[in-house]
Amino acid sequence: MDVDVEDSVASSPAQATYTVVARRYRPKSFGELIGQEHVARALSTAIASGRVGHAYLFTGARGVGKTSTARIFAKALSIPDDSPPELEQEISSAVDAGEDIDVIEIDGASNRGVDEIRQLRANVHARPARARFKIYIIDEVHMLTGVAFNALLKTLEEPPEHVKFIFCTTDPEKLPITVLSRCQRFDFVPVKFEAIQQRLQEIATAEGYQIEPDALALLARRAAGSMRDSQSLLEQVMSFCTGTITVGQVHSLMGTADEGNLLAIVQALYQRDALLAFQSANQTMSLGADSGQLAEQLLNYLRDLMAVGIGGGPEVLKVADPFGHAQLQQLAQSWGVQSVLSAIQILDETLVRMRSSISATTLLEVALVQICQLEHLASIPALLEALTSSGAAADPQKKKLPQPVSSLAESLRNSASVTSTGSVTHHSQVEDTLGPRVTDAVMEILATGQSPALASSVAQPADFPVTPPDDSQTKHNELFNSPEALEVWRRATGKIEGLVAEYCNLVVAVDPVGSAAWRIILPPGAQSTRDYCEQPARKKELSRALAAELGREVRLILEVQPGSAPVNPAPALSSSTERTRKMREVASHPLVKKICELLDAEIVKVHPAQNLKGPHFGNASIATPVKTSASN
Structure with missing residues (x-):
């Protein structure tokens, strides 16, 4: 005769009556409550002194005893004075099972609407059947909707004398302040490690299991302060093991x-x-x-x-x-x-x-x-400290890096500036964090292997040979810091065409900042010129032209000299300046502005006027994204 194993297991009496460990060993009195002694003492004192409020709020993480405490408190309030032991036992058993007629438990997650709260308001006026109070325990109360909270406010503030509310939540921040102000709040703390460990040992012994101390400690730590989680883990391990629970079995299961x-x-x-x-x-x-x-x-x-x-x-x-x-x-x-x-x-x-x-x-x-790859983290702060203080008059022996600067520069080049988060730090990100001065000094170290700014504040070890830079690198450094920087700028921008080239002729000075950046100085009142050249496409064009002249890229910093534009009559204009004036005049015309705006175009060249009658501003070639042109 064939027997279905699943049917046999399902019909087993032991399986039909089995209750999980967390429910079987749930505390049933204030004395059995673990880890929340402050709450148990406060509630017991309130009952003994007759100072019981009409609404309580229990907050805390999952599995720390909020609902268990609510049931214990409800039992203590429900049992009438001088009641016979039989009635006391009957009420206690019904409350523990969640089946008492006068203790109504509501799941806030599934009964969160205003209709459920309206039904609750309609039933609160009915007096309790056999207990002293009718008690409503609403678990996960923060899941109620805003309309439901508003419908509950009046009843919560002035409930009938025979009604008590107990709210439980893991997220009290989601409750309206109007609800919080009407409740006595008790915060449940995570259960201590030692208390969980002791309780698990008691349960394991009661269940007939032997458990290694390390396995017990592992389960208690894994619970992270939740008594219910620890008991669920213990039950899972007990179903996996027979007789003795070892730490290896716990690791394997989890x-x-x-x-x-x-x-x-x-x-x-x-x-x-x-x-x-x-x-x-x-x-x-x-x-x-x-x-x-x-x-x-x-x-x-x-x-x-x-x-x-x-x-x-x-x-x-x-x-x-x-x-x-x-x-x-x-x-x-x-x-x-x-x-x-x-x-x-x-x-x-x-x-x-x-x-x-x-x-x-x-x-x-x-x-x-x-x-x-974080091997240089300890060296970078010391380097930055030396860089930021290099301008001060300090004793050179007081600033020493934990490793040679050139060695650190080589390491940074190889590791692409690995940061504490493991990401690559680009030049702009470094500048945002450290400022342009420190950034330029760091970039100079990366380029040359040594820093003149550090020479006066950082003592190089005597046994570390410093490799002199090669001739080509020295040439680049001299060029970057030479008085002829403005002439280099003229040569580089002279190969550019269009309005940006005309604007470049207005530059009055060029100030190299280290070897990684150039400060381009415009005359007073040239803010519009700076804004035009600061556009990403224009600035990239300028950087590319300068890089072609120098053989390497530099960062451009456009600045305008302080003061106002000169008002004195200007001398005779050169042909270049005259072209600039005409381009500005054309660019400022409302019609031209409107055309450029509609076509997403820009003026690249102005041709002389040819046999046009009436007011005109020359023939303007307008470049659009699709390479078309127009003239006014």
Whole structure:
């Protein structure tokens, strides 16, 4: 005779009556409430003194005892004075099961509309059947709609004397202030690690299991302050194991790595051994650890390392074993808090990307390699400090870099300026952060391997040979800082045609800023000229022309001399200046402006007038994006 196994299991009495651990070991009195002693004491005192309010708000994270406390409080309020033991037991059992007629539990997530609240308002006037009060427990109350909250306000402020409200929520910020002001609020804190560990040990013993202390500590830490989560994890492990629960079984079931593997990866990161970190992570994942869980564990482990590095004791550790505090302290001091913070930033950003990626493992591997490339983080702040203080009269022996400047410049060139987040820092981003002066000095280091600004404030080690720059590099530096910079500018812009070339002739001075930038000085009142040349297309054209003349790119800084434009009559205009005047005159004409606006065009050249009658402004060639031309 064939027997269906699924039907046999479903019809088993044990399966039909089984209750999960979190419900079977739920606290049923204030004395059994774990981790919320302050709330239990306050509510007990209110009942004993007769100072019971009409509305209470219980807030806190999931699984910390909000709903359990609401039921315990409801039982204490419902049982009449001098009631027989039978009635007391009946009411208590009904409330614990959520079936009491006078204690109404409402799920705010599924009963969130105004219609449900109107029904509640219609029923509050009915007196309780057998208890002293009719108590409404609304779980996840923040899920109610705004209209529903407004419908509840009047009843919440002045309810009948036999009605009590108990609200439970994990997100009190979403509640209207008008509701918050009408409730007595109690904040539930996360349950302490030791309390969770002790409770799990009691449950495991009651269920007939032996559990290793390390496995017990792992489950308690994994719960992150939630008693219900810890009990759910314990039940999951108990269904996986028989008799004895080991730490290896817990790691295998949860897809996590043990602390030894985490320490091996972190030590490889500290040693900047990318290959070892890569291999250690893959070996850990081959043992069953999930890449996302491993990244999260590494993040929390580095958090513990940071906490120890700033002086924290064993009690601040979340993931690491408190008995290994001395080893963590030594590692934190050797690696440095700044490097640990940078590694935390990289892992945090990686975790965000991993949640929406199908290549989570690859992203974790990339993050580990990026962390290993942070070898120069300790040197960069010292370099910047020396750069920013190079102008002050300081003792040269007081400013020493941890490594030679030219060596650091070579490292920065090779690593493309890896930042603490592992991204490439471009010149504009560096300037936004450091300012143009420091940026130019850094760029000069990258170009030449040494910095004249640092020569007076940074002492080079005597045993480090400084390689002199080659002749071609010296020539470029002399050209960049020569008095003939204005002449170089004239030659470069003389090859450009159009209005921008005419504007370039107005430049009165050129001031090289280091070897990475040129400051172009325009005469007073030439703001419109500067704005025209600052357009991305025009500025790119100027930079390209100057780069062709110099053999390398420089950054252009356009400035206008202070003061107002001269009002004295100008001398006889040259042909170049006359062309500039005509182009300005044409460009300012309303009709020409309108044509340029409609065609998205610009004036590139002005031809002399040919046999035109009446007022005219010459023949203007107008360039459009589709290479068409027009004349006025």
